[in-house]
Each structure stands twice: as C-alpha cells, then as structure tokens.
Amino acid sequence: xxxxxLTADPTAAERAAVDALLGAPADGWTGGPRVDRDTHxxxxxxxxxxxxxxxxxxxxxxxxxIGWISEGALNYLCQRLTVPPADAFGVATFYALLSTVxxxxxxxxxxxxxxxxxxxxxxxxxxxxxxxxxxxxxxxGNHHHVPADxxxxxxxxxxxxxxxxxxxxxxxxxxEPIEVLFGDATAESIARVLGGDLTAAKNPRPRFxxxxxxxxxxxxxxxxxxxxxxxxxxxHGGYQALRRALDIGADLVIREVxxxxxxxxxxxxxxxxxxxxxxxRQPVRPHYLICNADESEPGTFKDxxxxxxxxxxxxxxxxxxxxxTGCQRGYLYLRGEYPLAHERLQNAIDAARSRGLLGENIMxxxxxxxVEIRKxxxxxxxxxxxxxxxxxxxxxxxxxxxPPFPVxxxxxxxxxxxxxxxxxxxVLEVLRIGGAExxxxxxxxxxxxxxxxxxxxxxxxGVYEVPYGATLRQLIDLxxxxxxxxxxxxxxxxxxxxGFVRPDEIDLPLTFEATRAAGTTLGSGVIMVFxxxxxxxxxxxxxxxxxxxxxxxQCVPCRVGTVRQEESLQRLCAKxxxxxxxxxxxxxxxxxxxxxxxxICGLGQTAYSAVESAIKxxxxxxxxxxx
Numbered sequence: 001x002x003x004x005x006l007t008a009d010p011t012a013a014e015r016a017a018v019d020a021l022l023g024a025p026a027d028g029w030t031g032g033p034r035v036d037r038d039t040h041x042x043x044x045x046x047x048x049x050x051x052x053x054x055x056x057x058x059x060x061x062x063x064x065x066i067g068w069i070s071e072g073a074l075n076y077l078c079q080r081l082t083v084p085p086a087d088a089f090g091v092a093t094f095y096a097l098l099s100t101v102x103x104x105x106x107x108x109x110x111x112x113x114x115x116x117x118x119x120x121x122x123x124x125x126x127x128x129x130x131x132x133x134x135x136x137x138x139x140x141g142n143h144h145h146v147p148a149d150x151x152x153x154x155x156x157x158x159x160x161x162x163x164x165x166x167x168x169x170x171x172x173x174x175x176e177p178i179e180v181l182f183g184d185a186t187a188e189s190i191a192r193v194l195g196g197d198l199t200a201a202k203n204p205r206p207r208f209x210x211x212x213x214x215x216x217x218x219x220x221x222x223x224x225x226x227x228x229x230x231x232x233x234x235x236h237g238g239y240q241a242l243r244r245a246l247d248i249g250a251d252l253v254i255r256e257v258x259x260x261x262x263x264x265x266x267x268x269x270x271x272x273x274x275x276x277x278x279x280x281r282q283p284v285r286p287h288y289l290i291c292n293a294d295e296s297e298p299g300t301f302k303d304x305x306x307x308x309x310x311x312x313x314x315x316x317x318x319x320x321x322x323x324x325t326g327c328q329r330g331y332l333y334l335r336g337e338y339p340l341a342h343e344r345l346q347n348a349i350d351a352a353r354s355r356g357l358l359g360e361n362i363m364x365x366x367x368x369x370x371v372e373i374r375k376x377x378x379x380x381x382x383x384x385x386x387x388x389x390x391x392x393x394x395x396x397x398x399x400x401x402x403p404p405f406p407v408x409x410x411x412x413x414x415x416x417x418x419x420x421x422x423x424x425x426x427v428l429e430v431l432r433i434g435g436a437e438x439x440x441x442x443x444x445x446x447x448x449x450x451x452x453x454x455x456x457x458x459x460x461x462g463v464y465e466v467p468y469g470a471t472l473r474q475l476i477d478l479x480x481x482x483x484x485x486x487x488x489x490x491x492x493x494x495x496x497x498x499g500f501v502r503p504d505e506i507d508l509p510l511t512f513e514a515t516r517a518a519g520t521t522l523g524s525g526v527i528m529v530f531x532x533x534x535x536x537x538x539x540x541x542x543x544x545x546x547x548x549x550x551x552x553x554q555c556v557p558c559r560v561g562t563v564r565q566e567e568s569l570q571r572l573c574a575k576x577x578x579x580x581x582x583x584x585x586x587x588x589x590x591x592x593x594x595x596x597x598x599x600i601c602g603l604g605q606t607a608y609s610a611v612e613s614a615i616k617x618x619x620x621x622x623x624x625x626x627x
Contacts, residue, residue, distance in 0.1 A: 005078060006085050008071035017065035018077050021058055022051070025080060051081050053412075055394035059092050060336075060375055067105040067146070067173035069098060083394070094396045094552075095377030096156070097171075097336045101138040104150035105173040108190050109337075110135075112155045113298045113546065114496070114539050115162035115455040115528060124166050127187035128153060132194055151194040157380070157546055158298035159337045162455035162528075163206065163462045168193075169337055170201050179339035205308065209462045209479070217429045217441075217449045218422070219465045222309040227344050230351040233312040239357060241431040245320045246365050253324040254280065257427060259435030261447035265422035266292060266383075267497070267523045267602075269512055272427070275417055278407040279325045282415035289322045289330040290388055290411065291371075292420040296335055296380040297495035298546060299526035302451040303421035305463045307334075307341035310425075311348040315371060317424035319358065320431065322369040325417050330371045333388050336378050345373060380550035384601050385418040386410075387552070398554045399601035422451055422525075442468030446511035450525065454479040457486070457531040466510075473506040475527055486531040490618055494523025496543050497606035499613035520613065537573045537621075540614055544569050547607040558604030561595040565608065572621050581621055588615070 010018070019025070058077045062069050069092055078085045092098050110128065112121045125135070136152030161167035164183020170193050172178040182189075182201040192200035210216060211223035225232040233239075245253045258273025279287055291314065295303045307314055318330045334342055349371050352358040360368045374392050376382050382391045386400035389411045410416025426448055430438045439447045446468035452475055455461045459480025466475065472491060482488050488503045499520040501508065508518055515522050530536065544566035553559040568588045571577050577584030592608030599605050614620045 006071050006075040008075050010070070010072040010076040011066075013065055014062055014070065014073035015076055017061045018058055018073070018080060021061045022054065022080050052083060052394040053392060055081055055083060055088060055091060056095075056374070056377065056391060059088075059095075059098055060377065063098050064171075064173055064177040065175070067099075067107070067171075068103040069100050070102075074100070081394075091394065091396055095336075095379050096549075097378035099138075102146045103136070103138060104146055104152045105148060106151035106194065106196070107136070107171050108151070108153040108193055109156040109159065109169040109171070110153055110185065110190065111157070111159045111161070111165070111167045111169075112542075113158035114492070114542055115158065115299050116165040116167055117539065117542060118456040118528070118530065118534055119165035121166040124185065124187060124190075125155065128190060131187050132191050149196075151196075153190060153194060156378075157549065158296065158300075160295060160301045160304050160335065162299055162301050162453065164203070165455065165461070168201070169339075170198065172198070181337060181339055206462065208305070208309065209460050210464060216465055218425055218451060219306070219310075219463070221313065222305065225310070227309050227311055228347055230312060230348070230355060230357075233310075237432070238312055239316055241428040242316050242320050242323075242357070243363065244431050245323055246363060246367065250280070250324045250326070253320065253431070256430055256435035257324070260426075260430040260438040262423070262426050262430060262438070263447070263512070264419065265426070265450070265525070266420040267297075267494070267521075269522075272419065272423055275407060275419075276321070276325050278405075279327075279415045279417045282408060284415055285326075286329065286414055287325055287327040288411040288414055288416040289318060289325060289327040290385075290392075290416060290418045291318050291330065291332040291424060292383060292385065292388060292418055293338075293341070294333050294335040294376045294383045294388070295420070295524065296376075296383050296550075297497065297524045297526060298543075299455055299492065299495045299528045300453055300524045301455075302453050302463045302525055304338055304341055306421055306425060306451075307338065307345055311341070311344040312352070313425050313428060314345065314421055315348045315352050315358070317427050318371055319352075319362065319369055320427055321417065321419065321424060323362075323367055327417070328368045328370070330369065331392055331411070332371055332373045333382070333392065334373055334375055336376045342373060342375065349373070379552075380546075381552045381601070381603055384603065387601070388418065389416070396552070398552045399603075401600065443509075443511050443513070445513040450510065450522075452510070452525045452527050454527045454529070456492075456528040457483050457534065458529045459483055468511045469509050471506070472501070472508045472510060472527065475510065476506065476529060482529060482531050486533065489530045489532050489534060489536065490614075491530065492526065492528040492610065494521040494609075495526035495528075496546055497602070497609055498523040498526060499609050500618055501613075502618060519617075521609075536614065536618070537569075540611055540620070541566065541569050541573060543610050544607075547603065551603060551607075555598070555600045555604065557595050557598040558600070558607065561591050561599075561604065562607050564591050565595075565611065569611065585615055585621060 062073045159167045161183045168185040180201040182203045189200040208223040262272045263269040382397040384399045387397040391397040406416045490500045548562040551558045551562045595604045
C-alpha cells in the first residue's frame with residue numbers, strides 16, 4: 001500500500017518524544033534519512049504495521065512532551081508505524097485528553113460534572129473566569145505560536161475524584177512531564193498552579209472512612225499498608241491467593257470462582273466463572289487478559305482507591321486470572337486521568353517482576369504471565385469491553401458488534417477475558433476463604449461484598465464496603481447522612497447511566513434482584529446524594545451533555561439521539577416545550593426508546609435511563625400540584 005504522508009516536519013523535541021518510545025528509525029521508510037538503497041527496496045513494512053498498537057502510546061508521548069500533537073509530529077509517528085495520517089488523525093481527535101490544535105504546555109482540567117456541581121464547581125468556574133480569564137479556546141488553525149511558559153484552564157467531565165469535589169487535573173508537558181490529580185480545588189489554588197506553583201495541587205488524599213475495620217475484605221489493606229512496598233503487602237496476606245491458585249491448578253481455580261457466584265462489578269453483572277471457563281475452552285492461542293480500569297462513569301471512583309492504595313492486589317489478581325484462563329499477557333487499561341494510580345501500579349508491576357511474581361517463571365512454577373499498562377486518553381466509551389480492544393490496537397475506541405463475543409474473538413482477534421478492578425480483587429477473597437464460603441456472603445442472588453462510591457451532598461464522601469443486602473439508607477447513614485441535615489431531594493443510583501430514586505425508597509436493599517424489581521440498577525456502585533439545594537433540571541442537562549459528548553458517533557440512534565435528548569431537556573428547562581410539556585416529554589420518551597432499542601452498545605442503550613427516571617419516577621417536569 002502506497003501511503004501519502006504530510007509535508008509537515010517534526011521538531012527535534014517531537015522526534016525525540018517518538019524515538020524515546022519506538023527507538024531510532026531503521027531506514028528512510030520509517031522516518032530515518034533516505035539512502036540510495038531506499039529508492040530501490042523497502043524493508044520492515046509488515047513489522048511496522050504490527051506495531052500499530054503503539055499508536056496511542058505514541059500520541060501520549062508527543063502530548064506529554066509538547067502539550068499538543070502537531071501535523072509534523074503526527075506525520076513522523078505515522079511514518080514510524082506505517083499508519084495513514086488521516087487514520088491516525090481520526091484516532092487522535094477521538095480522545096478528549098489529546099489535542100491536535102495548539103494548547104499551552106500547562107493546562108488545568110477543571111471538573112464541572114454532576115458530583116462536582118453539587119460541591120460548587122459552577123461557582124468555582126465563575127470565580128476562575130474573574131480571576132484568570134475564561135476557559136481556553138484555541139484560535140482557528142493550528143499554526144499559531146504558543147509560548148513555552150503559557151498556561152490555561154479548561155472544563156472537563158468527571159475526573160474520578162468525586163470524594164474530594166470539586167476536582168482538577170493539572171498536566172504540564174516537557175522532558176519530564178507532570179500530571180497531578182487534586183481535589184478540594186479553589187480558584188486561588190488553580191490560579192497558583194497556572195502560575196507555576198504546582199505545590200498548590202499537592203492535596204493529600206483523605207483517609208479511607210472505614211480504614212482498619214476488621215469486617216473489611218476487599219479494602220482491608222487500604223490506609224493500613226504502604227502501597228509502594230511489596231514486603232508490606234506480603235506481610236498482610238499478599239500473594240497467598242496466587243500461591244494457592246498455583247497449588248490447586250487452573251481448573252479448580254475456575255471451579256472456586258464459579259462456586260462463589262461472583263458476578264462482574266462493572267455494571268453488567270455477568271458471572272465471572274462462566275466468562276473464564278468460556279475463554280479456557282477456546283482452542284485458539286494466545287489468550288489475552290484485560291483489566292478494565294477505565295472507570296469513567298460520573299460518580300465512580302472505587303477502582304481508583306484500590307489502585308492507589310492497594311496496587312499489588314490488582315496485579316496479583318490479574319496474575320491469578322491469567323493463570324486460570326491460559327493467558328500469558330495481560331493489559332491493564334487505565335483511565336488517563338489517574339496519574340497516581342499509574343505510578344503505583346507501574347511500581348507494583350516492576351517490583352513483582354523483580355521478585356519472580358511476574359514474568360517467565362512465576363514462583364519457580366514454570367508459569368509465564370506479564371502485565372503492561374495501557375493508558376486511556378479521556379473517552380468514556382472505552383470502558384465498553386470491545387471498545388477497549390480497538391483502543392489498545394491503535395484504532396478509534398468504537399465498540400464492535402457482538403457476536404462474536406470477546407471470549408471468542410477479542411483483542412488482536414484472540415479469545416480475551418475482560419474484568420474490571422473490583423471484580424478481580426474479589427477473586428483474591430474467593431481463593432482465601434473458598435468459593436462456597438464466599439457465596440454465603442450477601443444474598444442468594446447477589447454474593448459477596450460490594451464497593452459503593454458515595455458523593456454529592458453527603459457528609460463523608462468516599463468508598464464504602466458492605467455485603468450485598470445492605471440498604472441505601474444504611475449506606476447514607478454510614479457516610480454521615482445529608483450535609484447539615486438538609487432534606488433529601490433524591491439519590492442517583494448507578495451513575496449517569498443509572499436512575500434516580502425517591503426519598504421514600506431509600507430502604508431499598510442494594511442487591512441485583514431488589515434493584516431490578518424496583519426498576520433501577522446498581523450499575524457501577526454510584527450513590528450520589530442530592531439535597532434540596534441542588535438544581536435537578538440543570539443536573540439532568542449536564543447528564544445529557546455528558547452522553548452527547550461521549551457518544552462515539554458510530555451508530556445513528558446514539559449519535560443523533562443524545563443530541564436531540566439534550567435539546568429537548570433544554571426546552572423543558574427553559575419552559576419552551578414543543579406543543580406543551582406533555583408533548584415534549586412524549587417526544588423525549590420516543591427518542592429514549594429508539595436509543596435503548598437500536599444503539600450498538602450500552603452507552604446509547606442507557607443514555608436515557610437517568611432522564612427517564614427523573615421524569616417518570618420523580619415527575620420532575622410536572623406542575624407542583626400534579627406531582
């Protein structure tokens with residue numbers, strides 16, 4: 001195939017950023033200087049195309065070094081990987097954290113999503129506009145100069161730090177790039193960061209509310225051990241589960257997981273044992289394992305807490321899963337807004353590898369398995385299991401049609417098991433106490449402990465661990481109740497793709513069966529509390545805007561429906577409905593039904609869920625006398 005590259009050239013810094021990842025180019029066909037023989041022969045094309053999966057890491061490398069991705073940098077990366085520039089441009093523009101237009105080297109991303117709005121994000125943004133100027137909007141074109149010491153702030157969707165709302169993420173490009181996610185942000189602290197004082201972003205994480213409690217299973221080491229120490233992890237029971245797995249063999253590991261009735265904790269609740277067994281039965285090799293750590297659901301931050309505070313547990317659990325399902329390679333797909341989690345997970349991987357707990361000969365048992373972190377770049381849709389495959393392979397993170405299912409044809413076309421962080425760390429507890437004992441925790445239909453993310457207008461926001469069956473009221477009480485004892489307006493259960501419940505429904509047991517019967521969902525474990533001070537119509541508009549922005553655009557029902565949904569909500573909130581409120585709501589319901597029935601993946605299928613529950617359950621837009 002004859003590829004036509006751009007005429008733009010990379011700067012020395014852009015070339016160095018790419019070469020640091022890929023190594024020096026081997027010949028003139030892959031970005032090096034042309035010599036006479038390059039006009040007659042070409043080498044390395046097939047090998048270069050096999051490195052397509054390094055496209056996203058390459059884009060990250062450029063962005064981290066320069067602050068944005070120029071035509072010259074993109075052109076050079078495409079030459080190195082033998083990727084058409086138009087194709088790579090489509091990938092680069094897919095992700096919110098990457099910029100193909102000039103952007104200052106130092107940027108503060110300020111969250112204005114629903115949890116942060118409850119804690120004053122709109123007031124914060126207004127104060128920032130007065131203090132440092134409006135949010136950054138690049139001028140037209142991509143050839144204007146950005147000073148090396150320039151800085152800017154931009155609005156961004158949920159950053160996964162809802163327990164410290166309002167949250168912000170600072171990124172500073174350079175030879176040694178800096179990324180810091182910090183909470184309790186103020187206009188003053190952000191202004192200091194923009195001025196170059198990064199100490200203003202060094203807010204420590206709050207102490208885990210349940211730290212040290214004897215009843216904990218999944219979070220028993222959080223705020224108890226040093227998350228950077230493998231020895232400390234092993235002193236508190238670490239790697240006992242892996243040792244037992246190797247002792248009993250892969251078949252019995254899957255039997256234990258199946259007997260435990262462990263279901264996926266990412267929202268779909270698929271039985272983990274069945275998924276693992278389906279992969280094992282596939283004769284095609286190799287098999288791949290993916291830990292889905294791209295939790296981007298607004299209000300979700302449980303996996304971040306585990307990865308930051310107990311990273312070795314994630315790596316151990318991945319190793320167990322890899323051994324049980326016949327995988328020799330695992331990818332940990334981490335959301336791009338989690339720099340501290342990235343640092344600690346990489347440290348855990350390096351430490352485990354150096355001590356024979358990862359690599360070619362794990363625990364001297366002749367078992368091979370290794371883990372690589374792949375960093376996302378700000379795309380909610382990449383939490384969908386098949387969109388992850390495309391993202392890792394170097395394509396736009398768009399979901400694939402199913403069947404074939406991932407257990408048959410997944411990453412690189414091979415059988416693949418995908419589990420999220422919470423699901424995997426549950427496996428360690430299953431092996432510690434046995435599948436049958438684990439199944440006794442919780443209820444018959446919902447086994448085991450569960451992590452819930454409490455945020456919004458709650459006194460003690462944070463991650464809480466309880467057995468399935470605890471009620472919504474008990475969780476709210478555990479987190480200190482509504483701030484200042486104010487009246488509870490509603491609770492968003494399950495996140496932006498979940499649903500609202502009324503104050504008279506908070507005795508609802510938090511189980512799959514109970515929430516299903518009540519017409520709602522546990523989703524990703526979000527419990528977002530709204531008191532009477534929250535503007536609920538404005539919150540609904542923000543949810544609709546989130547889905548509009550995060551739709552990958554691949555299918556018409558979602559691409560068009562999310563836009564029309566937001567437009568309808570804007571009319572309702574402005575009290576300018578088409579043909580009256582009743583007719584507007586009927587139109588909105590028709591849009592929602594089309595998205596639910598015809599969208600390719602769960603994003604479109606659930607984009608109307610929270611809006612529908614607000615309209616039908618809370619009767620939000622009905623006149624006061626009719627509610």
